[in-house]
Amino acid sequence: MTVAPPTLSDSWYGSAPYVTPLYGNPPDLPKVMAETGQKTFQLTFIQAPRGGGDCTPTWDGAVPVSADTAVARIIDGVRLAGGDVSVSIGGYGGTNLGQTCGSAEDTANAYQQVIDKYALRAIDFNLEEPEYSDPVAITKELRAAQILQQNNPVLYVSVTTVAAPSGTTPQGQNLLNTAKALNFTPNNYSIMPFNGFQNVGDQIAVLKKFHGVLMSTFGWDSATAYAHEGASLMNGRSDFGEYYTQADFQTLLDYSISHGLSRYTFWSLNRDRQCTPPDNGQTSGTCSSVPQHRWDFTRLTAQFAQRTTAMKVGVEISPPAPDAHPVLSDHGVGR
Template identity: 60%
Template sequence: MHRRRIASLLATAAVVAGTALTLVSHAGASAAVGTTALSSNWYASAPYLMPQSNNPPDPVAVMAATGQKAFQLAFILAPNGGGCTPTWDGTSAVSSDTAVAGVIGRIRSAGGDVSVSVGGYGGTKLGQTCATPAASAAAYQQVIDKYGLHAIDFDLEEPEYENDAAIGNELGAAQILQRANSGLFVSVTMPGTAAGTGWFGTQLLDKAKALGFTPDNFSIMPFDGGFNGAASQTSALEAFHSLLMSHLGWDSATAYAHEGFSGMNGKSDAAEYFYQADFQTVLDYATSHRLGRFTYWSVNRDRACTTTTDNGVCSNVPQSDWDFTKFTAKFAGATPPVSTTTTAPATTTTTTTGGGGSCAVAAWNATTAYNGGATVSYNGHKWTAKWWTYGDTPGGPAGVWADNGGC
């Protein structure tokens, strides 16, 4: 599990109470603050970085040294005193934040972007304090709007991970946000085990399937659980691949395309060791199998220990600064991972209902994954996918498909 010790927090900020937002389409939210989305492979490679704690490094210096363009800023939590409003680390209200906004501005000025991670190992999660998925989504929508986000990560860990209602709130919120924010890159991160993930992880997959929710990836964290070196991690990833197929009904290629790795560099909290060579081995596995994500915890630790052995701020293995971040940059350059989908053999429909002609595009298939912009025919109409989708019927309540009219 992520045992993320916060070495130093900013002074507690006032938490501003807010009313729940009514969620509508936020497709223009990011444009309103002048941000441009990166290609999805950068969000899929974004390593975690705590911008306010654990001696945060200068992200622009890291970008210049490694070529990495995106970072996963951590973590959004419920206020330490309770409530359903978003804060950084449980202490700094998002509504009044200027510090993290400044960090994001510097990253974007250097040509990069950020995703924001909600949850993590410590603190109280919004899924635990918000009453419903809609209330949770409203809280997270404040974060998306505040920073003009194109990507968000749901890092679902203990004790929330073992709370069925809280996980329902988180997954339901993720689904609402995915539908309300066109093109939003959504990752779900969970603990890893030698079997891929544990009982609570398989329950999470089952709940996502029951909701009809498919994120861009489900990622496991194969560390702090009896792991040691790359072979144990790739074995866990292969086991998780089998779970994705069996619990979500995906074929092999679709499962790989929506599977992610979230590692830990250097010495883990459980005294496991992962060296640069281990990262290279897992990277080779990820790119050869076209996994949907490759990231790690954390950039704050991506430097050698000199005056301290504090596991929150250095790796406790021999290295040069930012060695491990270079692997995420390589992943982003190796493949645009989430563009890989499995398609069934193409068939066409010749129905003439509604448009008087034939639909000369492939018929929609319930077992095919489609990227945004894909076109299909269904019930005599041509449809275009607004974002990545799997199993959502054209014209159905998910609102994934735009009706282009009869054909």
């Protein structure tokens, strides 16, 4: 039997770091919770079966959700420890249900199976290539998200997509335009300012550009746009060889909180530990390639949830004092 989720604020779902639960040496999530204060995690990815042509939700195109027991046990463990999970749809590569299901309604029905199986209160639409360039599939995904939002009133829905120097790419702008035409508003739109962004200054610049895109697309004022904006980061060495340190994440954390962003997360918790040697010159799925103590980056997502939740209820909270695991910030490679 699935353990019922606790009642958590949206700030916690906005802080959930991505986790690949079935590969990449996944950590023991209750232990991570105890060591960091993080209460939520973003489990990846729900896709169509490998090879496509089917509207059956599967983990990474391989394990049908209906047959899963391994991820269910992980979710129960998190909930028994007082936390919760979100589940992410899509990701880079693979075939997604918006590409294989016959309609938006069929797509929504497939995702509803995931929500029902795990008693979910949060879901993320991570819309990247190749589906990202298929307007028909994107329309099905967003309409499915809208149906889920309507049928599950407490469901937290995030949409994650690609960043570009102008804020987002033409495909990303099409995604936003499609959502506007559907009159669909998720809890937030998050961009991924890594792979091509050399430093934290570039990352903040693109978040500012995206803020303007949200205002111009939806007619939102500045505060509303910030409240629907998020940052999905990459810890350590990126796919393109940039390095993002704990100090960079701290700068982006402070920016996100001071501007009222509703999501601050990263790819991925599996990578939130030091490689051997600390910089192995490669992008790894199981370590960060920057000097660190384990879970340094996850401690920052926990701060985001703690501080934004406190602000919403009118309680002042200061960042935690340095402890036995100080932030390491002088890596210097690629900066």
